[in-house]
Amino acid sequence: MQYIDPHIHMVSRTTDDYETLAKMGCVAVSEPAFWAGYDRGSVEGFRDYFEQLTEFEPKRAGWYGIQHYTWLCINAKEAENVSLSREVIDMIPEFLDRPGVLGIGEIGLNKNTRNEATVFLEHLELAVRTQSQILIHTPHLEDKYQGTRMILDMLSGDSRIDRTRVLVDHVEEHTVRPVLEEGFWAGMTLYPVSKCTPDRAADMVEMYGPERLLVNSAGDWGPSKPTAVPDFIMAMRKRGHSEALIRQVVYENPLKFFSQSANFEFQVAK
Amino acid sequence: MNRADRSAQQVLEAEVLNLRAKLLEVAAGLDRIDRGAEPLADAGTMETFRGAIETLLRPGPNRAERIQLLFSRAYEDSWRENMEV
Numbered sequence: 001m002q003y004i005d006p007h008i009h010m011v012s013r014t015t016d017d018y019e020t021l022a023k024m025g026c027v028a029v030s031e032p033a034f035w036a037g038y039d040r041g042s043v044e045g046f047r048d049y050f051e052q053l054t055e056f057e058p059k060r061a062g063w064y065g066i067q068h069y070t071w072l073c074i075n076a077k078e079a080e081n082v083s084l085s086r087e088v089i090d091m092i093p094e095f096l097d098r099p100g101v102l103g104i105g106e107i108g109l110n111k112n113t114r115n116e117a118t119v120f121l122e123h124l125e126l127a128v129r130t131q132s133q134i135l136i137h138t139p140h141l142e143d144k145y146q147g148t149r150m151i152l153d154m155l156s157g158d159s160r161i162d163r164t165r166v167l168v169d170h171v172e173e174h175t176v177r178p179v180l181e182e183g184f185w186a187g188m189t190l191y192p193v194s195k196c197t198p199d200r201a202a203d204m205v206e207m208y209g210p211e212r213l214l215v216n217s218a219g220d221w222g223p224s225k226p227t228a229v230p231d232f233i234m235a236m237r238k239r240g241h242s243e244a245l246i247r248q249v250v251y252e253n254p255l256k257f258f259s260q261s262a263n264f265e266f267q268v269a270k
Numbered sequence: 271m272n273r274a275d276r277s278a279q280q281v282l283e284a285e286v287l288n289l290r291a292k293l294l295e296v297a298a299g300l301d302r303i304d305r306g307a308e309p310l311a312d313a314g315t316m317e318t319f320r321g322a323i324e325t326l327l328r329p330g331p332n333r334a335e336r337i338q339l340l341f342s343r344a345y346e347d348s349w350r351e352n353m354e355v
Contacts, residue, residue, distance in 0.1 A: 145342035150345070150349055153350065
């Protein structure tokens with residue numbers, strides 16, 4: 001089955017992974033900007049990173065027939081440095097018109113601090129000003145519920161934000177309902193230990209329906225599995241779900257969400 | 271959306287080995303902690319685990335959601351005033 005991985009950090013993966021993804025049916029990926037495992041020291045470090053995301057990664061993906069899209073921001077882990085965050089936010093518009101840039105992301109919270117909330121709100125301001133779509137990271141483990149509620153408060157507190165153009169990612173059983181009920185898209189991340197398993201993601205599709213739900217691998221430099229979306233496809237098949245339902249979640253839903261971005265020019269694979 | 275043609279018995283039969291293995295992992299993990307050389311410094315985590323196990327035994331839907339909330343920090347809707355954001 002052809003599918004799209006709507007959240008994967010390919011800069012951290014090998015070219016062999018692109019080949020494996022292509023063999024598994026992946027036709028497109030979207031790659032949000034994220035934390036490199038260390039705090040970058042200057043705005044120039046981010047400029048180089050955004051060059052890589054918008055120039056080299058689409059080329060590398062293209063070697064295997066995969067379409068590459070991206071999102072730009074400074075990650076919540078680096079938001080404690082508010083002055084650097086502001087420099088990066090000021091620089092992002094240089095890249096927003098490039099092909100394949102879908103919007104601002106993955107912005108969000110990490111430890112749910114005041115500085116993180118301040119930088120999140122300033123990213124929202126940029127997204128509103130540039131009419132960009134938004135992809136949101138929700139915190140890990142014990143911080144997820146509190147952080148997700150805080151994020152929803154900030155989003156809902158700004159009437160300029162079109163909820164149908166916002167994806168709130170890494171939802172789990174305790175956060176998926178409020179995200180969907182408030183009209184946002186919700187992403188389920190399939191990880192080996194934290195976040196969701198393929199079976200728990202299938203449970204949430206059964207409980208809430210497929211509308212505005214996405215699944216992704218969030219493959220990165222840590223423990224993660226870039227072919228996790230095919231694992232979800234298999235979990236759904238084992239339960240007897242139709243190919244049409246599975247395809248809606250792993251292919252049509254990401255297309256529908258991304259199609260709201262002016263820079264999303266998708267070529268249907270033959 | 272749960273497949274109407276899958277009865278609870280069929281779901282159980284599909285899940286039995288998987289659930290059995292996971293229950294044994296939990297039991298073996300708790301035994302491993304008990305065998306540790308020093309007494310636990312962090313009793314709170316074990317208390318939370320106990321609450322999660324008790325949640326499994328209570329009837330009703332959404333056990334996963336209830337356990338997730340048990341593992342979560344509290345949310346206060348006054349956070350914006352408190353943080354002055």
